Amino acid sequence: MNVNNIKQQPEEKPLLSVKNLNIEIQMDNAVLNAVDGVSFNIEKGKTLGLVGESGCGKSLTSRSIMSLNPKECETTGEILYNSTIDKKMNNVNIVDLDPTGKKVRSIRGKKISMIFQEPMTALSPLYTIGNQIMEAILLHRTKNKKEAKKIALEMLRKVGISDEEKRFDQYPHEFSGGMRQRVVIAMALSCNPELLIADEPTTALDVTIQAQVMELMKSLQYEFGMAILLVTHDLGVIAEMCDEVAVMYLGKVVEKASVREIFYNPKHPYTKGLIKSMPKLGSEKKRLEPIEGTVPLAINMRNKCGFYDRCSERIAGVCDVKAVPDTQLSADHSVRCFLYSEYGEEEKNA
């Protein structure tokens, strides 16, 4: 069930817009372009899905929004953040902020917060979950311990944890995987952030818990109205949760469109391949068609289409020699593939 569209305000600056984001990692003898010219916008209250196989740079992109990337990463480009709750935070480029500075710390947890893939290791085993939840609240919302506890307990109820008084003083190892993910969500949302980054929130969980967590995130989004950046490799989750989708391959966004467009009108060969490799409910049992070959390494792939080796519709002499431009097909659909931009013409793209 897709959330009904929230009425789009008149054209105003997106909550967060990523422009031409590059993340390079110095290897022994070469530079790895883990993230290469990624751009997308996250609208207020909307859910953007970032989908792609592992190793395509989606997790790095999501973490760089909170500048949580390790020191080895060279991050360039713009991540412009326009806070709706704190007027002063306007057009702030998070990439330029000092990763340990006060400014970025005032954003983390308060305005943008994050939940991680492995609930087991996300929480510290040495402190009660109550303590770990209250930590952000005490930092950002209130200095009063009793009040902070009240908020925390309320959040626990919200994420569906029963008997929260007792649970408050228990330790992570006394919780199941699913319960721990709920705690992490409670923690992330405890300061009513504008944007929740969910880095593969359900991958480590089994299917039934997965559905409950997604359900929870949708209802909380409905209640708090926060935007969600959902990073996953699971198309089912995308279909379930997202308004818009950006498909990433080898550090580049190869296609960006509304969720409907992506599923029913995929343009980029890779997206098509992905959709095809998804088992459909009720379709007769025929073999799923995997995409052949393996993901290459993002080394000197700048002026070439990363998907070239595996692309069934590749055009020799073009796709493998020139940098693929991004073509804006319609208002909410763009693709980065020569099929849709007159090959040989230089300036056609958006």
Place this chain on the structure above:
Amino acid sequence: MKKRLIVFLSLVLLLSFLTACMGSSEGLATSETGDEQETEAEKEPVEEVDPSSISSYNEAPELKELVESGKIPSVEERLPVAEDVMVEEVYEETGVYGGNITIPWKGADDEWTVGKPTEEPLFRFNEDGSRVEPNVAKGYDVNDDATEFTIYLREGMKWSDGVPFTADDVLFYWEHMLTKETFGKSVYDAYFSVDPETGERHMAEVTKVDDYTFKVTHKFSSPDFLKRVAIDNKWFFAPAHFHKTILPEFVGEEKASEIATEWGFADVKSFLKATGYYYWTNVEIPTLRAWVASNDPHSEEFVMKRNPYYWKVDKEGNQLPYVNNFIAKKIQDPSHAMLGMLGGDFNLGKFLVQDFTVLKENEQKADFRVLLWPSVNFTSAAIVLNQGVEDNNLRSLVQNIKFREALSVAVDRHEVTEIVTNGIGEPIQASVPEGLVGHQEGWKDQWAEFNPDRANQLLDEIGLTEKNSNGFRLYEDGSVVTLTITDQNQASAEFLELVKNYYENVGVKVNIKFVDPGTYSDQLYNNQLQATTAIPSVVNVALRPDVLVPLRLGQPWQGDFGLYRESNGEEGTKPEGEIAKLVENWDKLRAASTEEKAMEYANEIYKLHHKNQWLLGYAGPTPSLVVAANSLRNVPEERFFADEFREIGHGHPAQFFIKE
């Protein structure tokens, strides 16, 4: 080799020249030159200063205050009567009062380090140890057959608590302590005389003549009696008034044990031993010494304060000692003694020859002087074979003179002196050093050359011709000739490795085994030792025989023979042959009526040792190093350093003084 001899000689002459110009009278040089040797024997003692000629006495400032505040009587009342006061001869110059002597010690159970320097025997040895001179006693008369000794004490002499010291204290010690064996020691051999015919021992009798005179009568002549007392039982007296309050004989058994527990002792026996024998570290026990214990010996610094009633003065009438306190500072490790000396924490210390170079090089910087006190050791690198070793094969071997000669000539003594004594020792055999009773001509060169061929030839002559694959000789029964050398001190590691190399070159396999002191003495007392490195050292066999004559257990070279004598035949093994001769000569010596006769038998014993050379030595004796801060004066340049002469005590510390 010659070069080093000259160097050592010049060193010794230089020192004696130095002492001569310092105005002292008889600095003794133990140089090799023969002529000086004879003159020293009959030298006239320096003219005695007549004590009564001293008109007035003066005393240390700290005592003057006590006199003014009435705590102690005036110096005249404290000293003995004018004519009986003892005038102590100063070494360099008349001293000034004040300052402290500080020496390192290992702590409360290191009693002798403090005991020896402060000891006051009845009679003490003169400088070269040839005869005894008055000390606590002012003189003695002896009848012609040396059976009756009349000893005169000093009238008016007092204990350190002011109580008069009289003949009663001697009698009390004799009747209630020594003969009743209250302090864990049996009556010393010196107090017995030997019937020449039956060889039976008779204990002497001690009778009081008057308050300041007593007589010791022996059944048979005992010419060396006073000398032997001066070694075995220096303090032939005890503070009667104190001991009456603790001895069970006076206070009864349970009261005594009550007092014992009060003092913290487990039982009366150990209490009486601590108060009767090792008494000088107890504050409560009165003494005749120059300094009296003033605090708990376990504390960081054990301070012995000046004895106000000390009965000696210098020739200007200053009551000794010059120095206020005799302080023993605790060290945890021997290296601290050296570091403390360098840093000035101590102004007096005794060191081994290994430390000579470091000390000598720092004489200016650390402002002290290194004095070479010749030692009475026979050698500074000894191998002692246990003549009574249990292993039959080995015993017959070590008792064979050829085997001993072989082991002696198998080693290059030049190399041993270079490595073990840093070139200071001579490459000579173990023998009685010059200037001591018992020195024999040519002894030091006996078997002293380095001649491995002779050694191999001797070993073949003994019959050890068979050898196994790696060249070790075999007994008849095919077992390997092996000698295990045991030692308790790592310092001899290098020496033992040299010896092992040389012995194995001539086919005798050697095992070196280091053990802790407790295990060493356990093996010693159970005759488990085959060979060790204990260095023989004795001033005069007539006075202290058990180093050279097997009279009791405790000497590694004579194993069980001593036990045979000590247990009068019940245990141990009966000595035969040459070793038996030693004991015979000793018995004759004990029964000798005159000193000259006694000396004859003593010489016999020395000759036997010269002939049989039971004790092997590979480097001549090296001096003991007495290091004194330059501010500490009157410390003799040279004195024999021996246990019998109480080591530093032989320098009469009471006349040391601090000169700014």
Place this chain on the structure above:
Amino acid sequence: MLKYILRRIILVIPVLILVSVIVFFIIQLPPGDYVTHFAAEMAAQGETLTQEEMDELRATLNLDRHWFVQYLFWMKDILLHFDFGHSFNYDEPVTAVIDRYMALTLIVSFITMAFTYLVAIPIGIYSAVKHYSIGDYIASTIGFLGMATPNFLLAIILMYFSYVNFGDPLLGLFSSEYENAAWSWGKVWDLAKHMVIPIIVIGTASTAGLIRIMRGQLLDEINKPNVVTARSKGLSESRILFKYPTRAALNPIVSTFGWTLSNIFTGSTITAIVLNLPIQGPVMYNALLGQDMYLAGTWLLFMAILTVLGTLISDILLAWLDPKIRTEIKGG
């Protein structure tokens, strides 16, 4: 938790009894006994004991009885009259010998232990946070310099070095003129001077281990996901460092922390020798060397109690540190 502690304390009794028997047996295991050791010591000072004197001494100290009989008498005295027997060497009740140096031992060892932990843990953290920086290399090199040099040799080198350059080997706690003087600035300065060498010796020797362990564990923890979570909540780096990875890294240090208790009461023998201080270490070392049965026995019993308590303290600390262990212990 209380029930657990009580159970553990009750368990101490059997262990102690077992320890006391074994310890007593081991002390007298080497050949000879106190008397042969005493004879060796006296011989070194020029006085050879006769066989008779030794037998008599053995009788008075009733060392001639079988060791188990001696043990039973000792235990009887302890349990009935709380009398721990007499030290042969000091001719004093064992308790007196122990009390004499206890205060000084506690002070010196406590300072050394506090110094060790307060220096080692921060340096360990610094080395981990800035690992492979210059500081990290220096810390490990100095640490290993201390560990690889026999403490005693390092002490002698430093003392001789200080003598050659400053004329004073800085032996003991005070130089002679301040030994008994009243406290004054001069005395404090003198003490400070004398503390330099021991701090270097003890500092390098004992801290190296802790630094390396702390560094290794912290490196393990510092990149864990829960640290990234904390960072995502906006906490400052230092707060994160000390709350999450540091506490997690303390596990190995805490596991053996209890045993420092027995070190406190023994005081390192090296400290004693370096500082020329009469603390328990050397006293007990000599007691063992000389088989001073009751002194050594009582001391080792006391140490056994401390070791057992130390383990208990470590377990309690471990439970406090790590909730998973807490549930483990409660359950177990």
Place this chain on the structure above:
Amino acid sequence: MKRLPLSKKLFSKNNTDNEVGSKIPTDNTEDYYASQWSLIWKKLKKHKLARFSLAFLIIFYLGVIFADFIAPQGLQEYQSDYSNTPPMQIHFFDTEGNFHLRPFVYGIESTRHPETYRKVFVEDRDVMYPIQFFTEGKEYKLLGLIPTNIHLFGVEEPGEIFILGTDGMGRDLFSRLVIGSRVSLSIPLVGVAISLVIGLILGGISGYFGGWIDAIIQRIIELFRSFPTLPLWMALSAAIPAGIDVVMMYLYIVIIISFIEWTGLARVVRGQFMSLKNEEYVLAARIAGVSTPKIISKHLVPGIISYLVVAVTLAIPGMILAETAMSFLGLGIRSPATSWGVLLQEAQQIDNVALYPWKLIPLFFVIFSVLCFNFFGDGLRDAADPYKR
């Protein structure tokens, strides 16, 4: 503290999106799925300091293998005339200043200072001994098999070469250092390994099972820790027959020490296991029916590799010097055999520190080798840590 077991994580194709962490080298793709050890080896090689330390350790251990060849003198040789000689200078320029390709040493004369009896060595400039390489020298068995007498370097008779000076008996210190390394770099590792194994097993069992097993093992640990070791050594030293081969005795001592030293390691391993054993992946393995020893070896031990590596590198210096503590009891290595511990023991007198400071050189070798072990351990630890970037 979650940690996917090493092998599973690195192996799995669908490597979770932590791609930056486990970056795969670029040069060739086929070792995309390299085995865990070669991966660690690759990371280790990247680790500059570990590489540097490993190189030195290899040099040291080559020295251990070819000790007799490298050392100009055997253990038995000594010259009393050259006792306490300072290290000799190796020259390339002679008195006239012309250059010699083959370095040489001057003859040395020794005299005794008349006052302080210190041996003073002076170079006898007109006697030159060029340094020969692969010269004849003392007979020995290369690698214990091939009898030969070729030594790496030396000078003809009657010249002498002591590049690190000599000891009290005139024995070449460099030779003793090299031959001593044979003992000091081999046997202590045996000791460390034993205490590691015992500590791991007992600590592991105690930590993993808990309950009464833990209680018993902890009591045993307490018992071991209350043991007075000194009387044990004294009894041992008296019991050992005098003729026993010294190096073997040292091995027995190291083994005995390791039987006493394991308690510290066991305690820590227990603490860590108690904390780790409730982790999901351990529970998962247990449910999957994996045997306990496999769980411990495959899952728990990799979890505490950091501590183990550090503990091992910390134990090494202790073991190398362990023998010096008991030499006064006659245990441990005694000449003519030697070891670094013995060389340090000999240097421990004040006279040596004051007069013959070059006897302290072995100290630097001990420290340096221990540092190499430590930095190599560090490199190993970092390479094995999956989270480490």
